[in-house]
Amino acid sequence: MTKTIVTRHKVGNIDTWLKGHKDRLDVFAPAITDLKTFQDTDDSNSVVMVMVMVVTDMDKFQAILNDPTTEALKKKHKVLEPITISMPVEV
Numbered sequence: 001m002t003k004t005i006v007t008r009h010k011v012g013n014i015d016t017w018l019k020g021h022k023d024r025l026d027v028f029a030p031a032i033t034d035l036k037t038f039q040d041t042d043d044s045n046s047v048v049m050v051m052v053m054v055v056t057d058m059d060k061f062q063a064i065l066n067d068p069t070t071e072a073l074k075k076k077h078k079v080l081e082p083i084t085i086s087m088p089v090e091v
Contacts, residue, residue, distance in 0.1 A: 007083055017077050032056060034054040
């Protein structure tokens with residue numbers, strides 16, 4: 001079963017983070033089928049990013065997110081903690 005989730009975090013340098021897009025696709029490929037990236041529009045200096053992903057395996061996604069290899073990529077790409085993961089609400 002797939003879930004559409006939103007992850008949100010800030011980055012230390014938007015240009016560095018954007019250059020890491022292919023790395024993110026490669027790292028999360030085992031757990032997702034789609035990834036879209038958005039930037040906040042309410043502050044031109046904001047580097048808060050939102051990624052909408054269709055996750056095919058939430059456990060695998062969480063494992064990838066917490067993997068030490070992924071931690072190294074977070075540092076390389078200037079990802080700042082916390083990373084917030086949001087799930088859709090059924091209404």
